[in-house]
Amino acid sequence: MIRRHTDEVGVLAEIFSSFQGEGPLVGKRQVFVRTAGCNLSCSYCDSPRFRREAKFCEVLSPPASGPLRRADNPVTASWAMKEVLGLWGRGSHSVSITGGEPLCQPDFAAALASGCAAEGLPVYFETNGSSASRFRRLIPWIDFAAVDIKLQSHHSCPPDRWSRLFENEISCIDGASRAGVATIAKTVILDATTPEEIERLCHRLEGLEMTLVLQPASGRGKPGPEKLILLHQAASELLGDVVVIPQAHKMMGVL
Numbered sequence: 001m002i003r004r005h006t007d008e009v010g011v012l013a014e015i016f017s018s019f020q021g022e023g024p025l026v027g028k029r030q031v032f033v034r035t036a037g038c039n040l041s042c043s044y045c046d047s048p049r050f051r052r053e054a055k056f057c058e059v060l061s062p063p064a065s066g067p068l069r070r071a072d073n074p075v076t077a078s079w080a081m082k083e084v085l086g087l088w089g090r091g092s093h094s095v096s097i098t099g100g101e102p103l104c105q106p107d108f109a110a111a112l113a114s115g116c117a118a119e120g121l122p123v124y125f126e127t128n129g130s131s132a133s134r135f136r137r138l139i140p141w142i143d144f145a146a147v148d149i150k151l152q153s154h155h156s157c158p159p160d161r162w163s164r165l166f167e168n169e170i171s172c173i174d175g176a177s178r179a180g181v182a183t184i185a186k187t188v189i190l191d192a193t194t195p196e197e198i199e200r201l202c203h204r205l206e207g208l209e210m211t212l213v214l215q216p217a218s219g220r221g222k223p224g225p226e227k228l229i230l231l232h233q234a235a236s237e238l239l240g241d242v243v244v245i246p247q248a249h250k251m252m253g254v255l
Helices: 077-087 106-118 132-141 159-178 195-205 225-236 248-252
Strands: 012-019 029-035 056-060 067-072 092-098 123-127 144-148 182-189 211-216 242-244
Touching (some): 029 106, 106 132, 123 132, 132 159, 144 159, 159 182, 182 225, 195 211, 211 225, 225 242
Parallel strands (some): 012 056, 029 092, 092 123, 144 182, 182 211, 211 242
Antiparallel strands (some): 012 029, 056 067
16 A cells, blocks of 8 residues: 655646546545556547646635636645645535546655545545556545546547557446445447447446446537437446436536
């Protein structure tokens, strides 16, 4: 287990308070800590600027309204925790550690997660699951795990790397589920997504305690309602908890 290091440094893009816009916790108030840098390049990415490292971390306040201040990167975990505690308030549900991709900075992510746990703040960890070994080290401090599963049609990585990526994602979901973490497996649905892709995924998820979220793409490649019903039916043949949830924060006009 990684010990809590408040002086651990990392690269953040922004810290802000808003509403969770994806998955079963949609509408819950969270403090978001967004890391900068990602190791994948999904065709549907809606935040490409966070794929790269950021020069500054911006703290956005009042909630979701605009920049309050910014700090030069890298920042310390102790600095980030002070900002998180400053944004935490009545009605806050959890701290979302998201990206970019937090697993690209595993020690810093662990310092953030353990810091939240030490303060009694539930941790919602959102990841592409590309490293099961790194993810397992964080499980002791995670209350909610949202693992984004990349299908072959997402073109997230070169074709010869996809199988390894997929196996790591499944291993993350398996590890979180077995550890008693509230586990969310999410996959983005494109118009090109096939029932066969969803069936292969669901066969691997059978028997695990988790919710499968089919999230329709909101931009290029957006699926129609017939496709969503078809894929939901295919998934429901194998799994008991399957939901279709779009990106609600875009509808609300918040971060």
